[in-house]
Amino acid sequence: MQAVETKVETKKDRSPRNGVDTPTLFATLDALKGQPELAKFQFRVSNRWVRGTNSRSRMESFTGAGGEHAHKRVFEYDADHHAVLVGTDEGPTPVEFLLHGLAACITAGIANIAAARGVTLTEVTSRIEGDIDLRGILGLSKDVRNGYQKIRATFDIKGDAPAEKLREIVEQSRARSAVFDVLTNGVPVEVAVNAA
Amino acid sequence: MQAVETKVETKKDRSPRNGVDTPTLFATLDALKGQPELAKFQFRVSNRWVRGTNSRSRMESFTGAGGEHAHKRVFEYDADHHAVLVGTDEGPTPVEFLLHGLAACITAGIANIAAARGVTLTEVTSRIEGDIDLRGILGLSKDVRNGYQKIRATFDIKGDAPAEKLREIVEQSRARSAVFDVLTNGVPVEVAVNAA
Numbered sequence: 099m100q101a102v103e104t105k106v107e108t109k110k111d112r113s114p115r116n117g118v119d120t121p122t123l124f125a126t127l128d129a130l131k132g133q134p135e136l137a138k139f140q141f142r143v144s145n146r147w148v149r150g151t152n153s154r155s156r157m158e159s160f161t162g163a164g165g166e167h168a169h170k171r172v173f174e175y176d177a178d179h180h181a182v183l184v185g186t187d188e189g190p191t192p193v194e195f196l197l198h199g200l201a202a203c204i205t206a207g208i209a210n211i212a213a214a215r216g217v218t219l220t221e222v223t224s225r226i227e228g229d230i231d232l233r234g235i236l237g238l239s240k241d242v243r244n245g246y247q248k249i250r251a252t253f254d255i256k257g258d259a260p261a262e263k264l265r266e267i268v269e270q271s272r273a274r275s276a277v278f279d280v281l282t283n284g285v286p287v288e289v290a291v292n293a294a
Numbered sequence: 295m296q297a298v299e300t301k302v303e304t305k306k307d308r309s310p311r312n313g314v315d316t317p318t319l320f321a322t323l324d325a326l327k328g329q330p331e332l333a334k335f336q337f338r339v340s341n342r343w344v345r346g347t348n349s350r351s352r353m354e355s356f357t358g359a360g361g362e363h364a365h366k367r368v369f370e371y372d373a374d375h376h377a378v379l380v381g382t383d384e385g386p387t388p389v390e391f392l393l394h395g396l397a398a399c400i401t402a403g404i405a406n407i408a409a410a411r412g413v414t415l416t417e418v419t420s421r422i423e424g425d426i427d428l429r430g431i432l433g434l435s436k437d438v439r440n441g442y443q444k445i446r447a448t449f450d451i452k453g454d455a456p457a458e459k460l461r462e463i464v465e466q467s468r469a470r471s472a473v474f475d476v477l478t479n480g481v482p483v484e485v486a487v488n489a490a
Contacts, residue, residue, distance in 0.1 A: 117346030123380045127432055137428040141390045145397035147418035150313030153401040155394040157386040163378045170383045177398030182359050184319045187366045190353040192399035192473050194337045195391045198351040201341035202373030203388035205349040222343035232333040235470045236323055245475035249483040256490050264489035272485050274431050277388050279441035284480035287445040289468050293460035294452050
């Protein structure tokens with residue numbers, strides 16, 4: 099009985115789940131183990147100022163897995179300041195996109211990790227809040243930083259596993275999240291300017 | 295002659311420019327100087343997992359300037375992994391949104407600062423690149439971080455001021471950018487989980 103259960107479990111574990119193509123995910127991991135240079139990626143965004151605090155970014159392509167890849171369509175996003183901040187609200191404020199990146203990164207990891215662990219998810223929602231004191235960016239206080247002072251993320255997860263196992267999946271995703279790492283640990287940013 | 299020029303300059307400096315309502319911007323600064331509690335903002339995003347690595351975020355409202363404010367419409371954005379990363383590319387990867395936030399934040403600041411300094415801009419474009427080694431998030435190497443290892447931003451700026459003044463505007467915007475601060479210095483992120 100134990101052997102049968104183990105066999106069933108193993109088969110279950112490797113099948114696609116949560117919309118994740120688990121066999122291909124494991125095959126990709128194996129390929130990268132053998133050729134670590136394939137794991138070097140470069141993502142990029144080009145941005146054009148529109149008017150006032152409104153600008154628009156394009157994400158078209160990136161480099162990785164040894165080559166250049168196009169997104170299946172060009173993604174374009176506006177950002178702006180709200181009227182309260184003397185903008186025209188043509189898009190969210192730039193800092194809101196950081197919260198979107200955090201939610202999406204941890205959520206993608208949750209789906210992948212759950213699939214790899216044979217857990218079927220039924221719902222994952224999250225709410226991310228960032229506290230910021232605008233006296234920093236407005237230059238009204240030297241004691242106030244420019245960016246968020248604190249970010250809080252709350253995940254609600256439902257699936258066919260005990261609560262403890264679901265919590266471990268979220269924790270593993272957080273521990274392996276690229277966006278969580280960047281936001282909590284920071285990254286060197288080099289800024290160059292061509293002026294004419 | 296000097297006095298006249300100064301007068302013209304002063305008048306010019308305070309007029310709206312670059313699509314920035316400069317008088318209102320200065321009035322807002324004055325209001326915040328007098329009531330610093332108005333500068334406390336909370337931005338938020340809610341996210342729902344869709345399928346696989348695809349999730350969708352909503353930005354609807356935020357708190358600040360002593361009250362609750364709605365965006366003029368609900369903004370919704372998908373994020374996903376590309377097929378190369380075993381996703382379905384329904385949106386950019388989460389880490390690409392960090393680059394969008396950086397470009398948009400510095401660009402909004404450039405427009406505001408140029409307006410405050412009486413400089414009319416004709417074009418601001420930027421290109422942001424982020425290098426990442428996916429062995430980190432995939433757990434294939436303990437020596438590789440999860441997030442970007444380096445971000446490079448290049449701004450091209452044109453306007454009715456000498457190149458040096460235009461460069462100073464970009465530099466001042468970088469120095470006061472909320473997103474630049476968060477990305478380079480990091481921020482505490484608290485993650486809570488409700489599992490069922």
